[in-house]
Amino acid sequence: MCYCRSMEKVTNAYKIRHTLAHLLVTAIKELYPGAKNAIGPAIDDGFYQDFDLPKAVSVEDFPKIEKKMREIIKTWDTFTGREVTLEEARAEFAWNEYKTELLEEFASEGKKLTFYTSGTLVDLCKGGHLEHPNKDLPIDAFKLDRVAGAYWRGDEKNKMLTRIYGLAFETKEELEKYIDQREEAKKRDHKKLGKELDLFVFSDLVGSGMPMFTPKGAFIRNSIINFCRELNAELGFGEVHTPNFNKAELFKISGHYEKYKEDMLTVRSQYSEEDFFLKPMNCPQHTQIYASRPRSYRDLPIRYADFANLYRDERPGELSGLTRLRCFCQDDGHAFCREDQIKSEFENILGVVKKALTTYKMNYKIRLSLWDPEKPEKYLGSPEVWERSQEILENILKENKIKYEIGVGEAAIYGPKMDIITKDSLGREWQISTIQLDFIMPQRFKLTYTDADGKEKTPVMIHRAIVGSPERFMGILIEHYSGNFPLWLSPVQIKIIPVRENHNEYAKNIFELLKENNIRVELANEDENLGKKVRDAKNNKIPYWVVIGDKEIESGKLTLESRDGGQMPTSEGENGTETSKSNVSQEELLKKLLEEISTKGAAPAKLV
RNA sequence: GCCGUUGUAGCUUAGUGGUAAAGCACGUCAUUGGUAAUGACGAGACCGUGAGUCCGAUCCUCACCAACGGCUCCA
Numbered sequence: 001m002c003y004c005r006s007m008e009k010v011t012n013a014y015k016i017r018h019t020l021a022h023l024l025v026t027a028i029k030e031l032y033p034g035a036k037n038a039i040g041p042a043i044d045d046g047f048y049q050d051f052d053l054p055k056a057v058s059v060e061d062f063p064k065i066e067k068k069m070r071e072i073i074k075t076w077d078t079f080t081g082r083e084v085t086l087e088e089a090r091a092e093f094a095w096n097e098y099k100t101e102l103l104e105e106f107a108s109e110g111k112k113l114t115f116y117t118s119g120t121l122v123d124l125c126k127g128g129h130l131e132h133p134n135k136d137l138p139i140d141a142f143k144l145d146r147v148a149g150a151y152w153r154g155d156e157k158n159k160m161l162t163r164i165y166g167l168a169f170e171t172k173e174e175l176e177k178y179i180d181q182r183e184e185a186k187k188r189d190h191k192k193l194g195k196e197l198d199l200f201v202f203s204d205l206v207g208s209g210m211p212m213f214t215p216k217g218a219f220i221r222n223s224i225i226n227f228c229r230e231l232n233a234e235l236g237f238g239e240v241h242t243p244n245f246n247k248a249e250l251f252k253i254s255g256h257y258e259k260y261k262e263d264m265l266t267v268r269s270q271y272s273e274e275d276f277f278l279k280p281m282n283c284p285q286h287t288q289i290y291a292s293r294p295r296s297y298r299d300l301p302i303r304y305a306d307f308a309n310l311y312r313d314e315r316p317g318e319l320s321g322l323t324r325l326r327c328f329c330q331d332d333g334h335a336f337c338r339e340d341q342i343k344s345e346f347e348n349i350l351g352v353v354k355k356a357l358t359t360y361k362m363n364y365k366i367r368l369s370l371w372d373p374e375k376p377e378k379y380l381g382s383p384e385v386w387e388r389s390q391e392i393l394e395n396i397l398k399e400n401k402i403k404y405e406i407g408v409g410e411a412a413i414y415g416p417k418m419d420i421i422t423k424d425s426l427g428r429e430w431q432i433s434t435i436q437l438d439f440i441m442p443q444r445f446k447l448t449y450t451d452a453d454g455k456e457k458t459p460v461m462i463h464r465a466i467v468g469s470p471e472r473f474m475g476i477l478i479e480h481y482s483g484n485f486p487l488w489l490s491p492v493q494i495k496i497i498p499v500r501e502n503h504n505e506y507a508k509n510i511f512e513l514l515k516e517n518n519i520r521v522e523l524a525n526e527d528e529n530l531g532k533k534v535r536d537a538k539n540n541k542i543p544y545w546v547v548i549g550d551k552e553i554e555s556g557k558l559t560l561e562s563r564d565g566g567q568m569p570t571s572e573g574e575n576g577t578e579t580s581k582s583n584v585s586q587e588e589l590l591k592k593l594l595e596e597i598s599t600k601g602a603a604p605a606k607l608v
Numbered sequence: 609g610c611c612g613u614u615g616u617a618g619c620u621u622a623g624u625g626g627u628a629a630a631g632c633a634c635g636u637c638a639u640u641g642g643u644a645a646u647g648a649c650g651a652g653a654c655c656g657u658g659a660g661u662c663c664g665a666u667c668c669u670c671a672c673c674a675a676c677g678g679c680u681c682c683a
Contacts, residue, residue, distance in 0.1 A: 048678095058612070148678035149611025156680045160610055163678075191676085195619080204656075204674055260683060281683055310683095315609050316674090318681065412683060431682090463683090500640050527640090534643045549642060561643080581643095 010128045017042035017168045019079065019129045020069075020142055021049045024164060026121045027068040032057070037123075038098040038152060038161055045178060046142065046168040050150055050161040052098065057162055062144040065164075075119040076133035082115055089113045092122060098152065099124055141175045142168040188425040190478035191321040197483050197541065199474075200322065209319040209326030211471065216491035223489050224470045224477075225307055227359070227600075228331040231352045231466055237305035237333045242285045244309055245276045253444055254284040255380045259413055265313050278311035283438075283463055286334040287445040290459075295449040300459060301337035301345055307470075308332075322475030323430055330469050335462040336447065342460055346396050346418070346435055349464050353420060353433045356466050359600050362480060364422045364432070366402060368393060371416065372409035380414050381440040389437045390416045412463070414440040420468075425479040432473055436463040483541045484563060487593070488600045493520045494593065495537045499530050499549035507548040510558070510586060519593055538563065546589070557583040560592075 021040035024047075028035050032053055040049030051057075057065075084092075086107045092115070093099035103113055103124055116125040118133060130136040145165040152158035169175045186192070194200050199217030206212065213221055232239065245267045251257040256264070260280065267276040279285070286304045295302065307329050314326050335345050357364055371379050371386050379386070393416050397404050404418070411417060420433035438461040448456045467473040477485075487493055494514065498507040504525045514521040522542075524533040530547070537545045546558045561581050584592065 056612085146677060147612050150679045151610080154680075156610075160679075162611070165678080202675085208674065254683095256683065263681090263683080283683085312682085315681070317609065317611095317679085320676085324682075414683085426677095436683095497643085499642055502640085529639090529641045529646070530643055531641080531645070535645070538644065545643095547643070551642085559642095 013170055014042050015128060015130045017047040019133050019137055020166060020168050021047040022121055022123060023069045024049045026072050027065050031068055036096045046166045048163050048165045050163045053162050057147055066144055070139050073137055074134055079118040079129040079131055079133055081127050084113050084115050140172045142166055185425045188479045188482045190475040193478050193483040219491040220489055221470055221474055224474055228466050231356055232305040235348055235352055237303040239305045242306055242308050245278045248274050248277055250284045251277055263313050265311050280310055280312045282306045282308055282332045283334055287447060290336050290447055297449055297451045301335045301341055303335040305333040322471045325471055328469050328471045330465050331467050333464045336459040339460055342392055343396055345462055349435050353466055362422055364420045366404040367407045367419045367421055368404050369407040369410035369417045369419050371411040385439050389439055393437060412436050414438045424476055432468040434465050486601050487543050487596045490543050492522050492542050495522045495524055495542050495545040497524045497533045497545055497547045503548045506553050517590055557585060558589055560584050560589060
């Protein structure tokens with residue numbers, strides 16, 4: 001069965017991948033009698049195929065399955081299709097409830113039913129195969145990759161099927177290249193680099209999804225937060241400080257209790273009947289700061305920022321490094337404003353988001369996240385309010401000529417949003433920045449302001465985050481920079497390396513000079529040889545180091561060396577590239593460092 | 609939570625039904641060395657946790673915990 005999306009381009013690689021999915025079906029049905037095949041599309045790096053299997057398949061069975069596939073392919077001369085009647089289709093797939101469900105659905109939608117045949121295979125399919133599989137399929141350019149569970153039709157209420165993933169390319173070389181690239185990407189993995197560079201740790205005793213940041217890691221996390229603070233000040237967001245747990249009542253009014261109770265952690269007090277909850281977000285509390293005194297239309301927008309810890313009871317299988325945690329924070333902010341202020345508020349925030357991501361040299365895309373009108377129960381508020389608020393957001397993007405894609409069903413429970421999406425080293429997408437429009441929460445908390453005409457009105461609430469969650473963002477940044485943090489984010493910025501013991505004193509003077517100027521400097525005065533000291537600096541991905549020996553002392557000039565040849569690190573950058581050397585005076589060194597730190601480097605971020 | 613994989617020293621890994629090996633890192637001593645591995649010696653692990661089978665379990669079985677890759681979810 002194929003799952004060809006009509007938009008999909010039927011390239012040769014597509015045909016190969018799609019044909020392989022059919023081939024896998026045939027092999028599995030021979031090796032596992034009683035196996036039922038469900039869907040099996042071509043994907044970016046190969047294909048997958050879902051099965052309902054009589055017994056478990058594990059990766060150890062892959063060689064046997066691949067061998068069978070290579071046998072069967074010899075018997076596939078042609079791949080031909082023909083249209084069939086609903087009756088014929090029903091009869092052919094009476095044994096397979098998944099196919100039956102699909103063919104009934106296609107028929108009811110008035111779609112044509114087609115069977116495709118090759119060798120002994122007969123499958124319900126739209127087409128898009130190699131015409132002569134035995135001649136055209138490169139049999140050494142595919143490899144079964146992994147096995148995973150997947151719910152039938154993506155619904156967790158349905159039966160879990162076995163999904164077998166395969167890698168497939170047009171040539172063996174491409175396959176090998178892809179596997180190598182994936183290995184390389186794994187070297188950038190923030191979980192691996194986080195350990196190697198001593199940035200954060202987990203402990204079985206502390207619990208899963210609860211990272212502890214070491215001094216170096218905490219430095220980076222704090223630097224990310226402090227940069228958010230600078231940007232918040234620019235936008236007029238005043239930082240507030242709020243408690244970590246609240247009465248349940250707060251979340252009942254906000255609506256989170258009803259919709260997200262399962263994801264909230266309970267706190268019990270021996271002095272009160274009702275449970276408390278560790279807060280999974282800050283917005284309800286911020287409404288109460290707003291509500292603490294009467295507000296005039298002249299006061300708006302009123303803007304609060306918050307970096308409080310948040311707690312979410314994520315399911316164990318969903319946790320992942322720093323990108324998905326149970327305890328984390330957001331660079332959260334809420335603006336309460338009038339309707340006529342929505343546009344400028346959004347534009348200002350968009351501008352600052354762009355500035356931040358430009359500074360970090362991140363690539364990103366913008367998604368307009370809308371509600372799913374077919375599942376209104378997932379959201380708060382009436383369809384009219386949703387239509388109106390979605391239109392406002394879309395118009396802002398259009399007027400500012402900003403490229404965006406639409407994400408149906410990606411909205412927050414209380415309103416539509418603009419999300420900034422970026423990728424990790426393995427190509428998985430993560431939301432970072434977000435700007436959300438909310439007409440609902442202010443109503444639920446009965447927030448008001450007095451308008452120019454003396455009447456009480458309800459403000460609009462804008463929820464926003466510049467980097468999303470500093471922890472997640474740090475994980476993505478580690479991969480983005482391959483651990484080669486720019487100078488302003490580096491826990492250690494420069495290392496002073498004396499060649500021999502008798503150079504230690506001179507080196508110490510330079511160390512003190514830099515330290516007095518708030519440069520994060522280390523002195524390598526341990527009794528080790530030069531090679532080892534330099535190696536340590538490189539392994540720790542320290543941006544700069546200075547070697548001090550007789551030459552330097554005589555000339556009064558320093559030999560400054562840089563981790564990345566003087567270039568700012570890129571996501572393609574890696575350890576071990578050539579370093580650059582230059583001779584500078586102490587004053588020049590200090591000036592150069594201070595300038596690079598204060599500007600944070602600068603080059604336009606690419607909108608992809 | 610579900611499907612699959614994994615868990616041996618700080619790190620990376622080897623290995624076995626009879627309580628375990630190596631490299632790096634670490635410590636001591638020697639080496640005063642000009643840019644990715646100076647030498648010698650030493651210390652370091654009840655083999656994720658708990659139970660079971662066995663004369664005996666790191667190894668086999670079960671349960672739990674945790675990590676990784678997916679699915680679902682992601683305020």
